[in-house]
Amino acid sequence: MSQTNNLPKGSKKLINAWAFYDWANSSYPLVITSAIFPIFYVNVTSTKDVDGNVISDIVNLFGHSFKNTELYDYIVALSFIIVSIFSPILSGIADYSGNKKRFMQFFCLLGSLSCASLYFFNLENLGLSLLSVLLASVGFWGSLVFYNAYLPEIADPIDHDKVSAKGFGMGYFGSAILLIINLVLIKGFDMNARYAFISVAIWWIGFAQITFRRLPSGTKNQTASGNIVFKGFKELWKVWNELKHIKQLKRYLIAFFIYSMGVQTVMIVAVMFAKKEIVGLEDSNLITSVLLIQFVGILGSFLFSRISKKIGNIKALGITLCIWILICFGTYAYVYTPNSFYVVACSVGLVMGGIQSLSRSTYSKLLPETEDNASFFSFYDVCEKIGIVIGMFSFGAIEGITGGMRNSILALIVFFFLGFVILLTIPRSKNVV
Numbered sequence: 244m245s246q247t248n249n250l251p252k253g254s255k256k257l258i259n260a261w262a263f264y265d266w267a268n269s270s271y272p273l274v275i276t277s278a279i280f281p282i283f284y285v286n287v288t289s290t291k292d293v294d295g296n297v298i299s300d301i302v303n304l305f306g307h308s309f310k311n312t313e314l315y316d317y318i319v320a321l322s323f324i325i326v327s328i329f330s331p332i333l334s335g336i337a338d339y340s341g342n343k344k345r346f347m348q349f350f351c352l353l354g355s356l357s358c359a360s361l362y363f364f365n366l367e368n369l370g371l372s373l374l375s376v377l378l379a380s381v382g383f384w385g386s387l388v389f390y391n392a393y394l395p396e397i398a399d400p401i402d403h404d405k406v407s408a409k410g411f412g413m414g415y416f417g418s419a420i421l422l423i424i425n426l427v428l429i430k431g432f433d434m435n436a437r438y439a440f441i442s443v444a445i446w447w448i449g450f451a452q453i454t455f456r457r458l459p460s461g462t463k464n465q466t467a468s469g470n471i472v473f474k475g476f477k478e479l480w481k482v483w484n485e486l487k488h489i490k491q492l493k494r495y496l497i498a499f500f501i502y503s504m505g506v507q508t509v510m511i512v513a514v515m516f517a518k519k520e521i522v523g524l525e526d527s528n529l530i531t532s533v534l535l536i537q538f539v540g541i542l543g544s545f546l547f548s549r550i551s552k553k554i555g556n557i558k559a560l561g562i563t564l565c566i567w568i569l570i571c572f573g574t575y576a577y578v579y580t581p582n583s584f585y586v587v588a589c590s591v592g593l594v595m596g597g598i599q600s601l602s603r604s605t606y607s608k609l610l611p612e613t614e615d616n617a618s619f620f621s622f623y624d625v626c627e628k629i630g631i632v633i634g635m636f637s638f639g640a641i642e643g644i645t646g647g648m649r650n651s652i653l654a655l656i657v658f659f660f661l662g663f664v665i666l667l668t669i670p671r672s673k674n675v676v
Contacts, residue, residue: 250457253398260457261397262410264390267450268351269414270421270443271383272510275358278422278533279429279439281514282526285311287366300519304369312515312648316639318373319511322380323628323635330388330628331621344460347389351451354382359444362437384628392620393458394607404556407604408548411596412541419537421446426530482618485611492609494669495557496626499602502564502662503630505571505655506598508638509591511631516648517584524581532588539592547597548604556605557669563598564663566590568656575652634658 250257274280288311290299300311309317333346357379364372398406425442428434486492513536517529551559570590578587606623634655641651 257397257457258406260454261393262413264451264454265410265414266417267447268383269418270446271354271358273418273422273537274439274443275379276511277514278530279425279436282518283436284315285515285518302369310643313639313643316635318376319380320632320635322377323632325381326384327625327628330385330624342460343389343392344455344458347386348455350382350385351448354379354386355444355448357382359441361440388621388624391603400608403604403607404548404551408544408600411544411600415537415541415596419534422534430527482622491670495609498662498665500626500630502659503627504634505658507631508634508655512638520649521581521584524584528581532585535588536592539589540596543593544596544600547601551601556601557666560601561663561666563594564659566594567659571652571656575649
């Protein structure tokens with residue numbers, strides 16, 4: 244093993260290398276999930292009149308008709324189901340074989356190549372085109388299972404909030420740079436938006452090499468023999484038995500599971516909501532609002548890291564959830580114009596970075612002393628993914644039933660409120676309260 248893989252825990256070089264994967268892969272949630280692709284998708288899958296007005300947003304897949312955004316919600320939800328099924332198996336195997344980095348590399352490659360294939364997205368081959376959307380999502384979220392599991396290995400618990408915030412901050416900043424580059428090329432040089440999807444692939448897999456060069460392969464906890472898949476299941480069963488007896492961790496995972504239904508759903512559907520529901524909002528201004536969320540998100544991740552030091556993680560998370568409830572209620576009742584949407588975008592950015600960073604670091608603080616970090620973090624990721632499945636399916640189903648995305652916001656309010664209530668029941672601890 245090279246010297247670069249033998250960096251000590253807490254090493255600045257090691258932490259920077261780990262955080263750099265946020266810089267690399269955050270190009271996907273920004274450009275593909277949040278900004279350019281959602282606008283591209285709605286435009287490609289909508290029927291317009293000669294004046295450019297949308298006359299139909301219905302698409303057909305396998306003989307069934309859907310609203311275009313409703314179908315997109317279902318495809319993304321399916322990707323989370325796939326990750327939820329396979330990540331526990333793979334993370335258990337990774338702990339036994341000591342190959343966390345190899346699995347992380349595989350999903351990074353899958354996600355980046357799938358992003359590149361979005362260049363060929365078209366309505367005539369909608370099923371195949373949506374497969375690229377599906378696999379890109381699987382690649383991104385699959386790699387995060389192993390990325391998050393490195394946090395307890397690279398930093399001590401006292402530094403988890405700061406290191407987690409650093410990762411999210413770098414992710415927000417790096418992805419914003421790529422989005423600005425693409426926006427300049429699209430608006431200033433009339434570049435086809437399809438090339439933006441290729442740029443994500445290059446950015447993601449290219450900068451990820453900095454991370455892969457310095458991160459260790461992972462700790463090999465036991466000698467792998469026999470059927471390694473079943474050993475992974477056995478390890479996960481052991482983790483579950485431990486979790487059941489840790490009251491703080493169990494309560495936190497329940498709260499996290501519920502409010503995750505709202506957090507990631509907002510990230511995924513925000514641009515499509517604005518595209519359909521906000522009158523007079525140009526595509527270029529919509530992308531600008533996403534950039535606004537990114538830069539405010541950098542501030543939010545570090546702001547709530549500082550707040551957590553003053554009042555504790557649980558109380559800081561409670562503040563973010565209260566703000567989320569106000570944002571959702573305000574959006575449902577009052578946000579109809581571009582200016583009101585910009586105010587909401589700033590508010591979302593502030594709490595988005597904070598809640599993501601604090602959620603990851605709070606979980607890492609509550610973990611028992613263990614070397615099976617990948618298996619424990621798989622539970623965290625599965626909770627998040629299943630939560631997003633419910634959130635995305637609810638959002639899409641309510642739109643399909645009622646005919647509008649605005650009514651779907653009511654489900655998000657319920658998710659954030661229930662998560663907040665359960666958060667209040669977590670027993671006190673000097674580390675997180």
